[in-house]
Amino acid sequence: MLLAALDAALERGQRAAIATVVRVRGSAYRREGTRMLVLDDGAQVCMLSGGCLEGEVVEAALGIIASGTPEIVHYDLSEDATWGLGLGCGGSVDVRLERVERDPVTLAWLDALRSGDAAALCVPIHGGGRFLLREHPGHGETGESETLLGQLDDPALHAFAVTAARARLHTRDPRAATVAAPDGQEVFIDVNAPAPELVIYGAGHDAIPLSAQAVTLGYRVTVVDPRDAYLTRGRFPGAALSPLAPEDLHGNLVLTPRTQAIIMNHHLDRDRVCLWHALNSAAPFIGMLGPRSRYHQLTDALAQEGLHATPEQLARVHSPVGLSVGAEAPEEVALSILGELMAWRRGAAGQPLNGHEGPIHHTYAARRELEQDPEPQPG
Template identity: 50%
Template sequence: MLQGIREARAAGEPVAWATIVGVTGSAYRREGTRMLVRRDGSYTCMLSGGCLEPEIVEVAQQVMRDGQPVRTEYNLDEEVMWGLGIGCGGAVDVYIEPVQDEPVTNRWLEALERGELAVLATPLEPGLGRLFVGEAASAGALADAGLEAQARARAHQVLQALQPRAATHALRASDGRTVPVFFDVSLPPAELVIFGAGHDAVPLSRLAVQLGFRVQVVDMRDKFALPSRFPGAQVRLLRPEHFARALEVGPRTFVLVMNHNLLIDQSTLAFALQTPAPYVGLLGPRSRFLKIAEGLAREGTPLTPEQLRRVRSPVGLAVGAETPEEVALSILAEVMALQRGYPAGFLNGLEGRIHDPTEAPVV
């Protein structure tokens, strides 16, 4: 989409963005999904399985001609006479707007290009402005001071979440009326640090890269820590005593320890537990983790109860994984579930929204 915007601007042609800003019931995609439409009717990305797009293109072309945004609801229930007959049983609220060449929009596009953590607050009523809020600075303003204060507070709450989600929130303007404001989110890629470059780390790294993770593979063995073995990942040749100085592990970095060496895993785990990583996984049976904990206690650095709870051991979901590829799938499924706040239960029989972690079943 970003490339499409660059090309359209270079050619002096308009483009429009169609964004899902609300979902009722079941739908193909969730809030924050975008689709870019060009003047000739071609488009990049999709909001559905292909049924919504022709109608959205038609509306977007009108938006490009008029220069005014349009908010419209598409009913996906096949039983509704004038619905689209998709059969999902829900509805999507779509906001279609021209992509303007102005400071706030350009700052948002820059954040998306760079993979910055940021929020774009857009009131879904015309004439109220737009607000960009990043970790270090903001841009733009809303026409109503009370609305802007609430939008800023909400945006900062979103920035603090481990996996922020785009959503529309009802805020109250200074005159007392309720205004829907859509909070879109720009997220940097999730980071995964794999300690250990053994053979089983290869499919794990490969799958993580395919899922969009920014992957680092760390090992002290030069015969294993080879970039050619881990396409798309950054490979670091480091000893444990150099981790603290050379590695940056933040609150959005997921850590997996799989050196297949008890002493190296012990040193690595001690380092990982000093970081704010939200996920620290240790490959191997629970008995192995207990041996490592005993070793740290003998060295005079016993793990605290909180640190013991932080370590995921055994690592992964119980799906009967045996091969390295299956183990990789099990591990990354657990990482994704924790990252997004889901209990990782079966979906079978669930009648609520499958994308609502509060409704997902626990098994």
């Protein structure tokens, strides 16, 4: 919505500013990276809060549109100010306001947003310059190539920010954040992350709700099954369909570090081949439907063929896949599986919130631990 509105405004010759949340202290309705568009006539697209903060942001953004000088504005959401702002949270946010220009870095960033490429736009909190680190879809196991456009004025901060941006793009769930260099300087890393990828081996009846719910949650879903009667658009709307037979998977279906795979063929031979394919891919999450004993049966069968998985490969397997919520019907099983996938991506425990003290959402410490604990590489 924001990007379409910006494109339309630029075509009309309107000037515009983008307001971006660059820091959250305490609790707030939105997290870092939330954006709002403000046009030179005072119109706004998207929101940064529950509603009352937007008027102040629009007023400040109009000044930025006139001056062209970026600015960071601090908004206090403490309990005393909460009722005035209507946000209902105790904390504060810093919002960066910047006029939209047609410079190469901005144009490349907007293009990355349109295409869905993984990209990080890095801007110092204090100081000049900025750069865009962008990953382009390619071929091979990594499936990506990288370009860097622009530079921060401070060379040491630039070097730190490039490393930090690259690390952030390669986390399980890339998110925007303000990070501090060793010398105390800070840089805001805005992130555009591609949709998570889900490969479902098997087009049986219980794969239908899993695919449908995953599509609703924004996953890019691929369903793999050689049976034409099962693999149809009517059964899997919104998903890509791959009619590959198990023996044709290697070399024809690439699972990247952004792929999560679920094996649910309900057929021992097909599941065995699909498991070996997934183990020898870059997929960091491999889910096996069914009891643990069935998984052991599959790995034993692979071993008898002389196909021995490494401990690092097996560490990526989740068996049985799903959270323990008492799921029985296919729709419930799908919910259980997607619940575990979300918890895995976000670094959450997947436990009830009842009785939990403190912030409900991710803490910065938890995110840092997630970033410092990279996924094991495929063997």
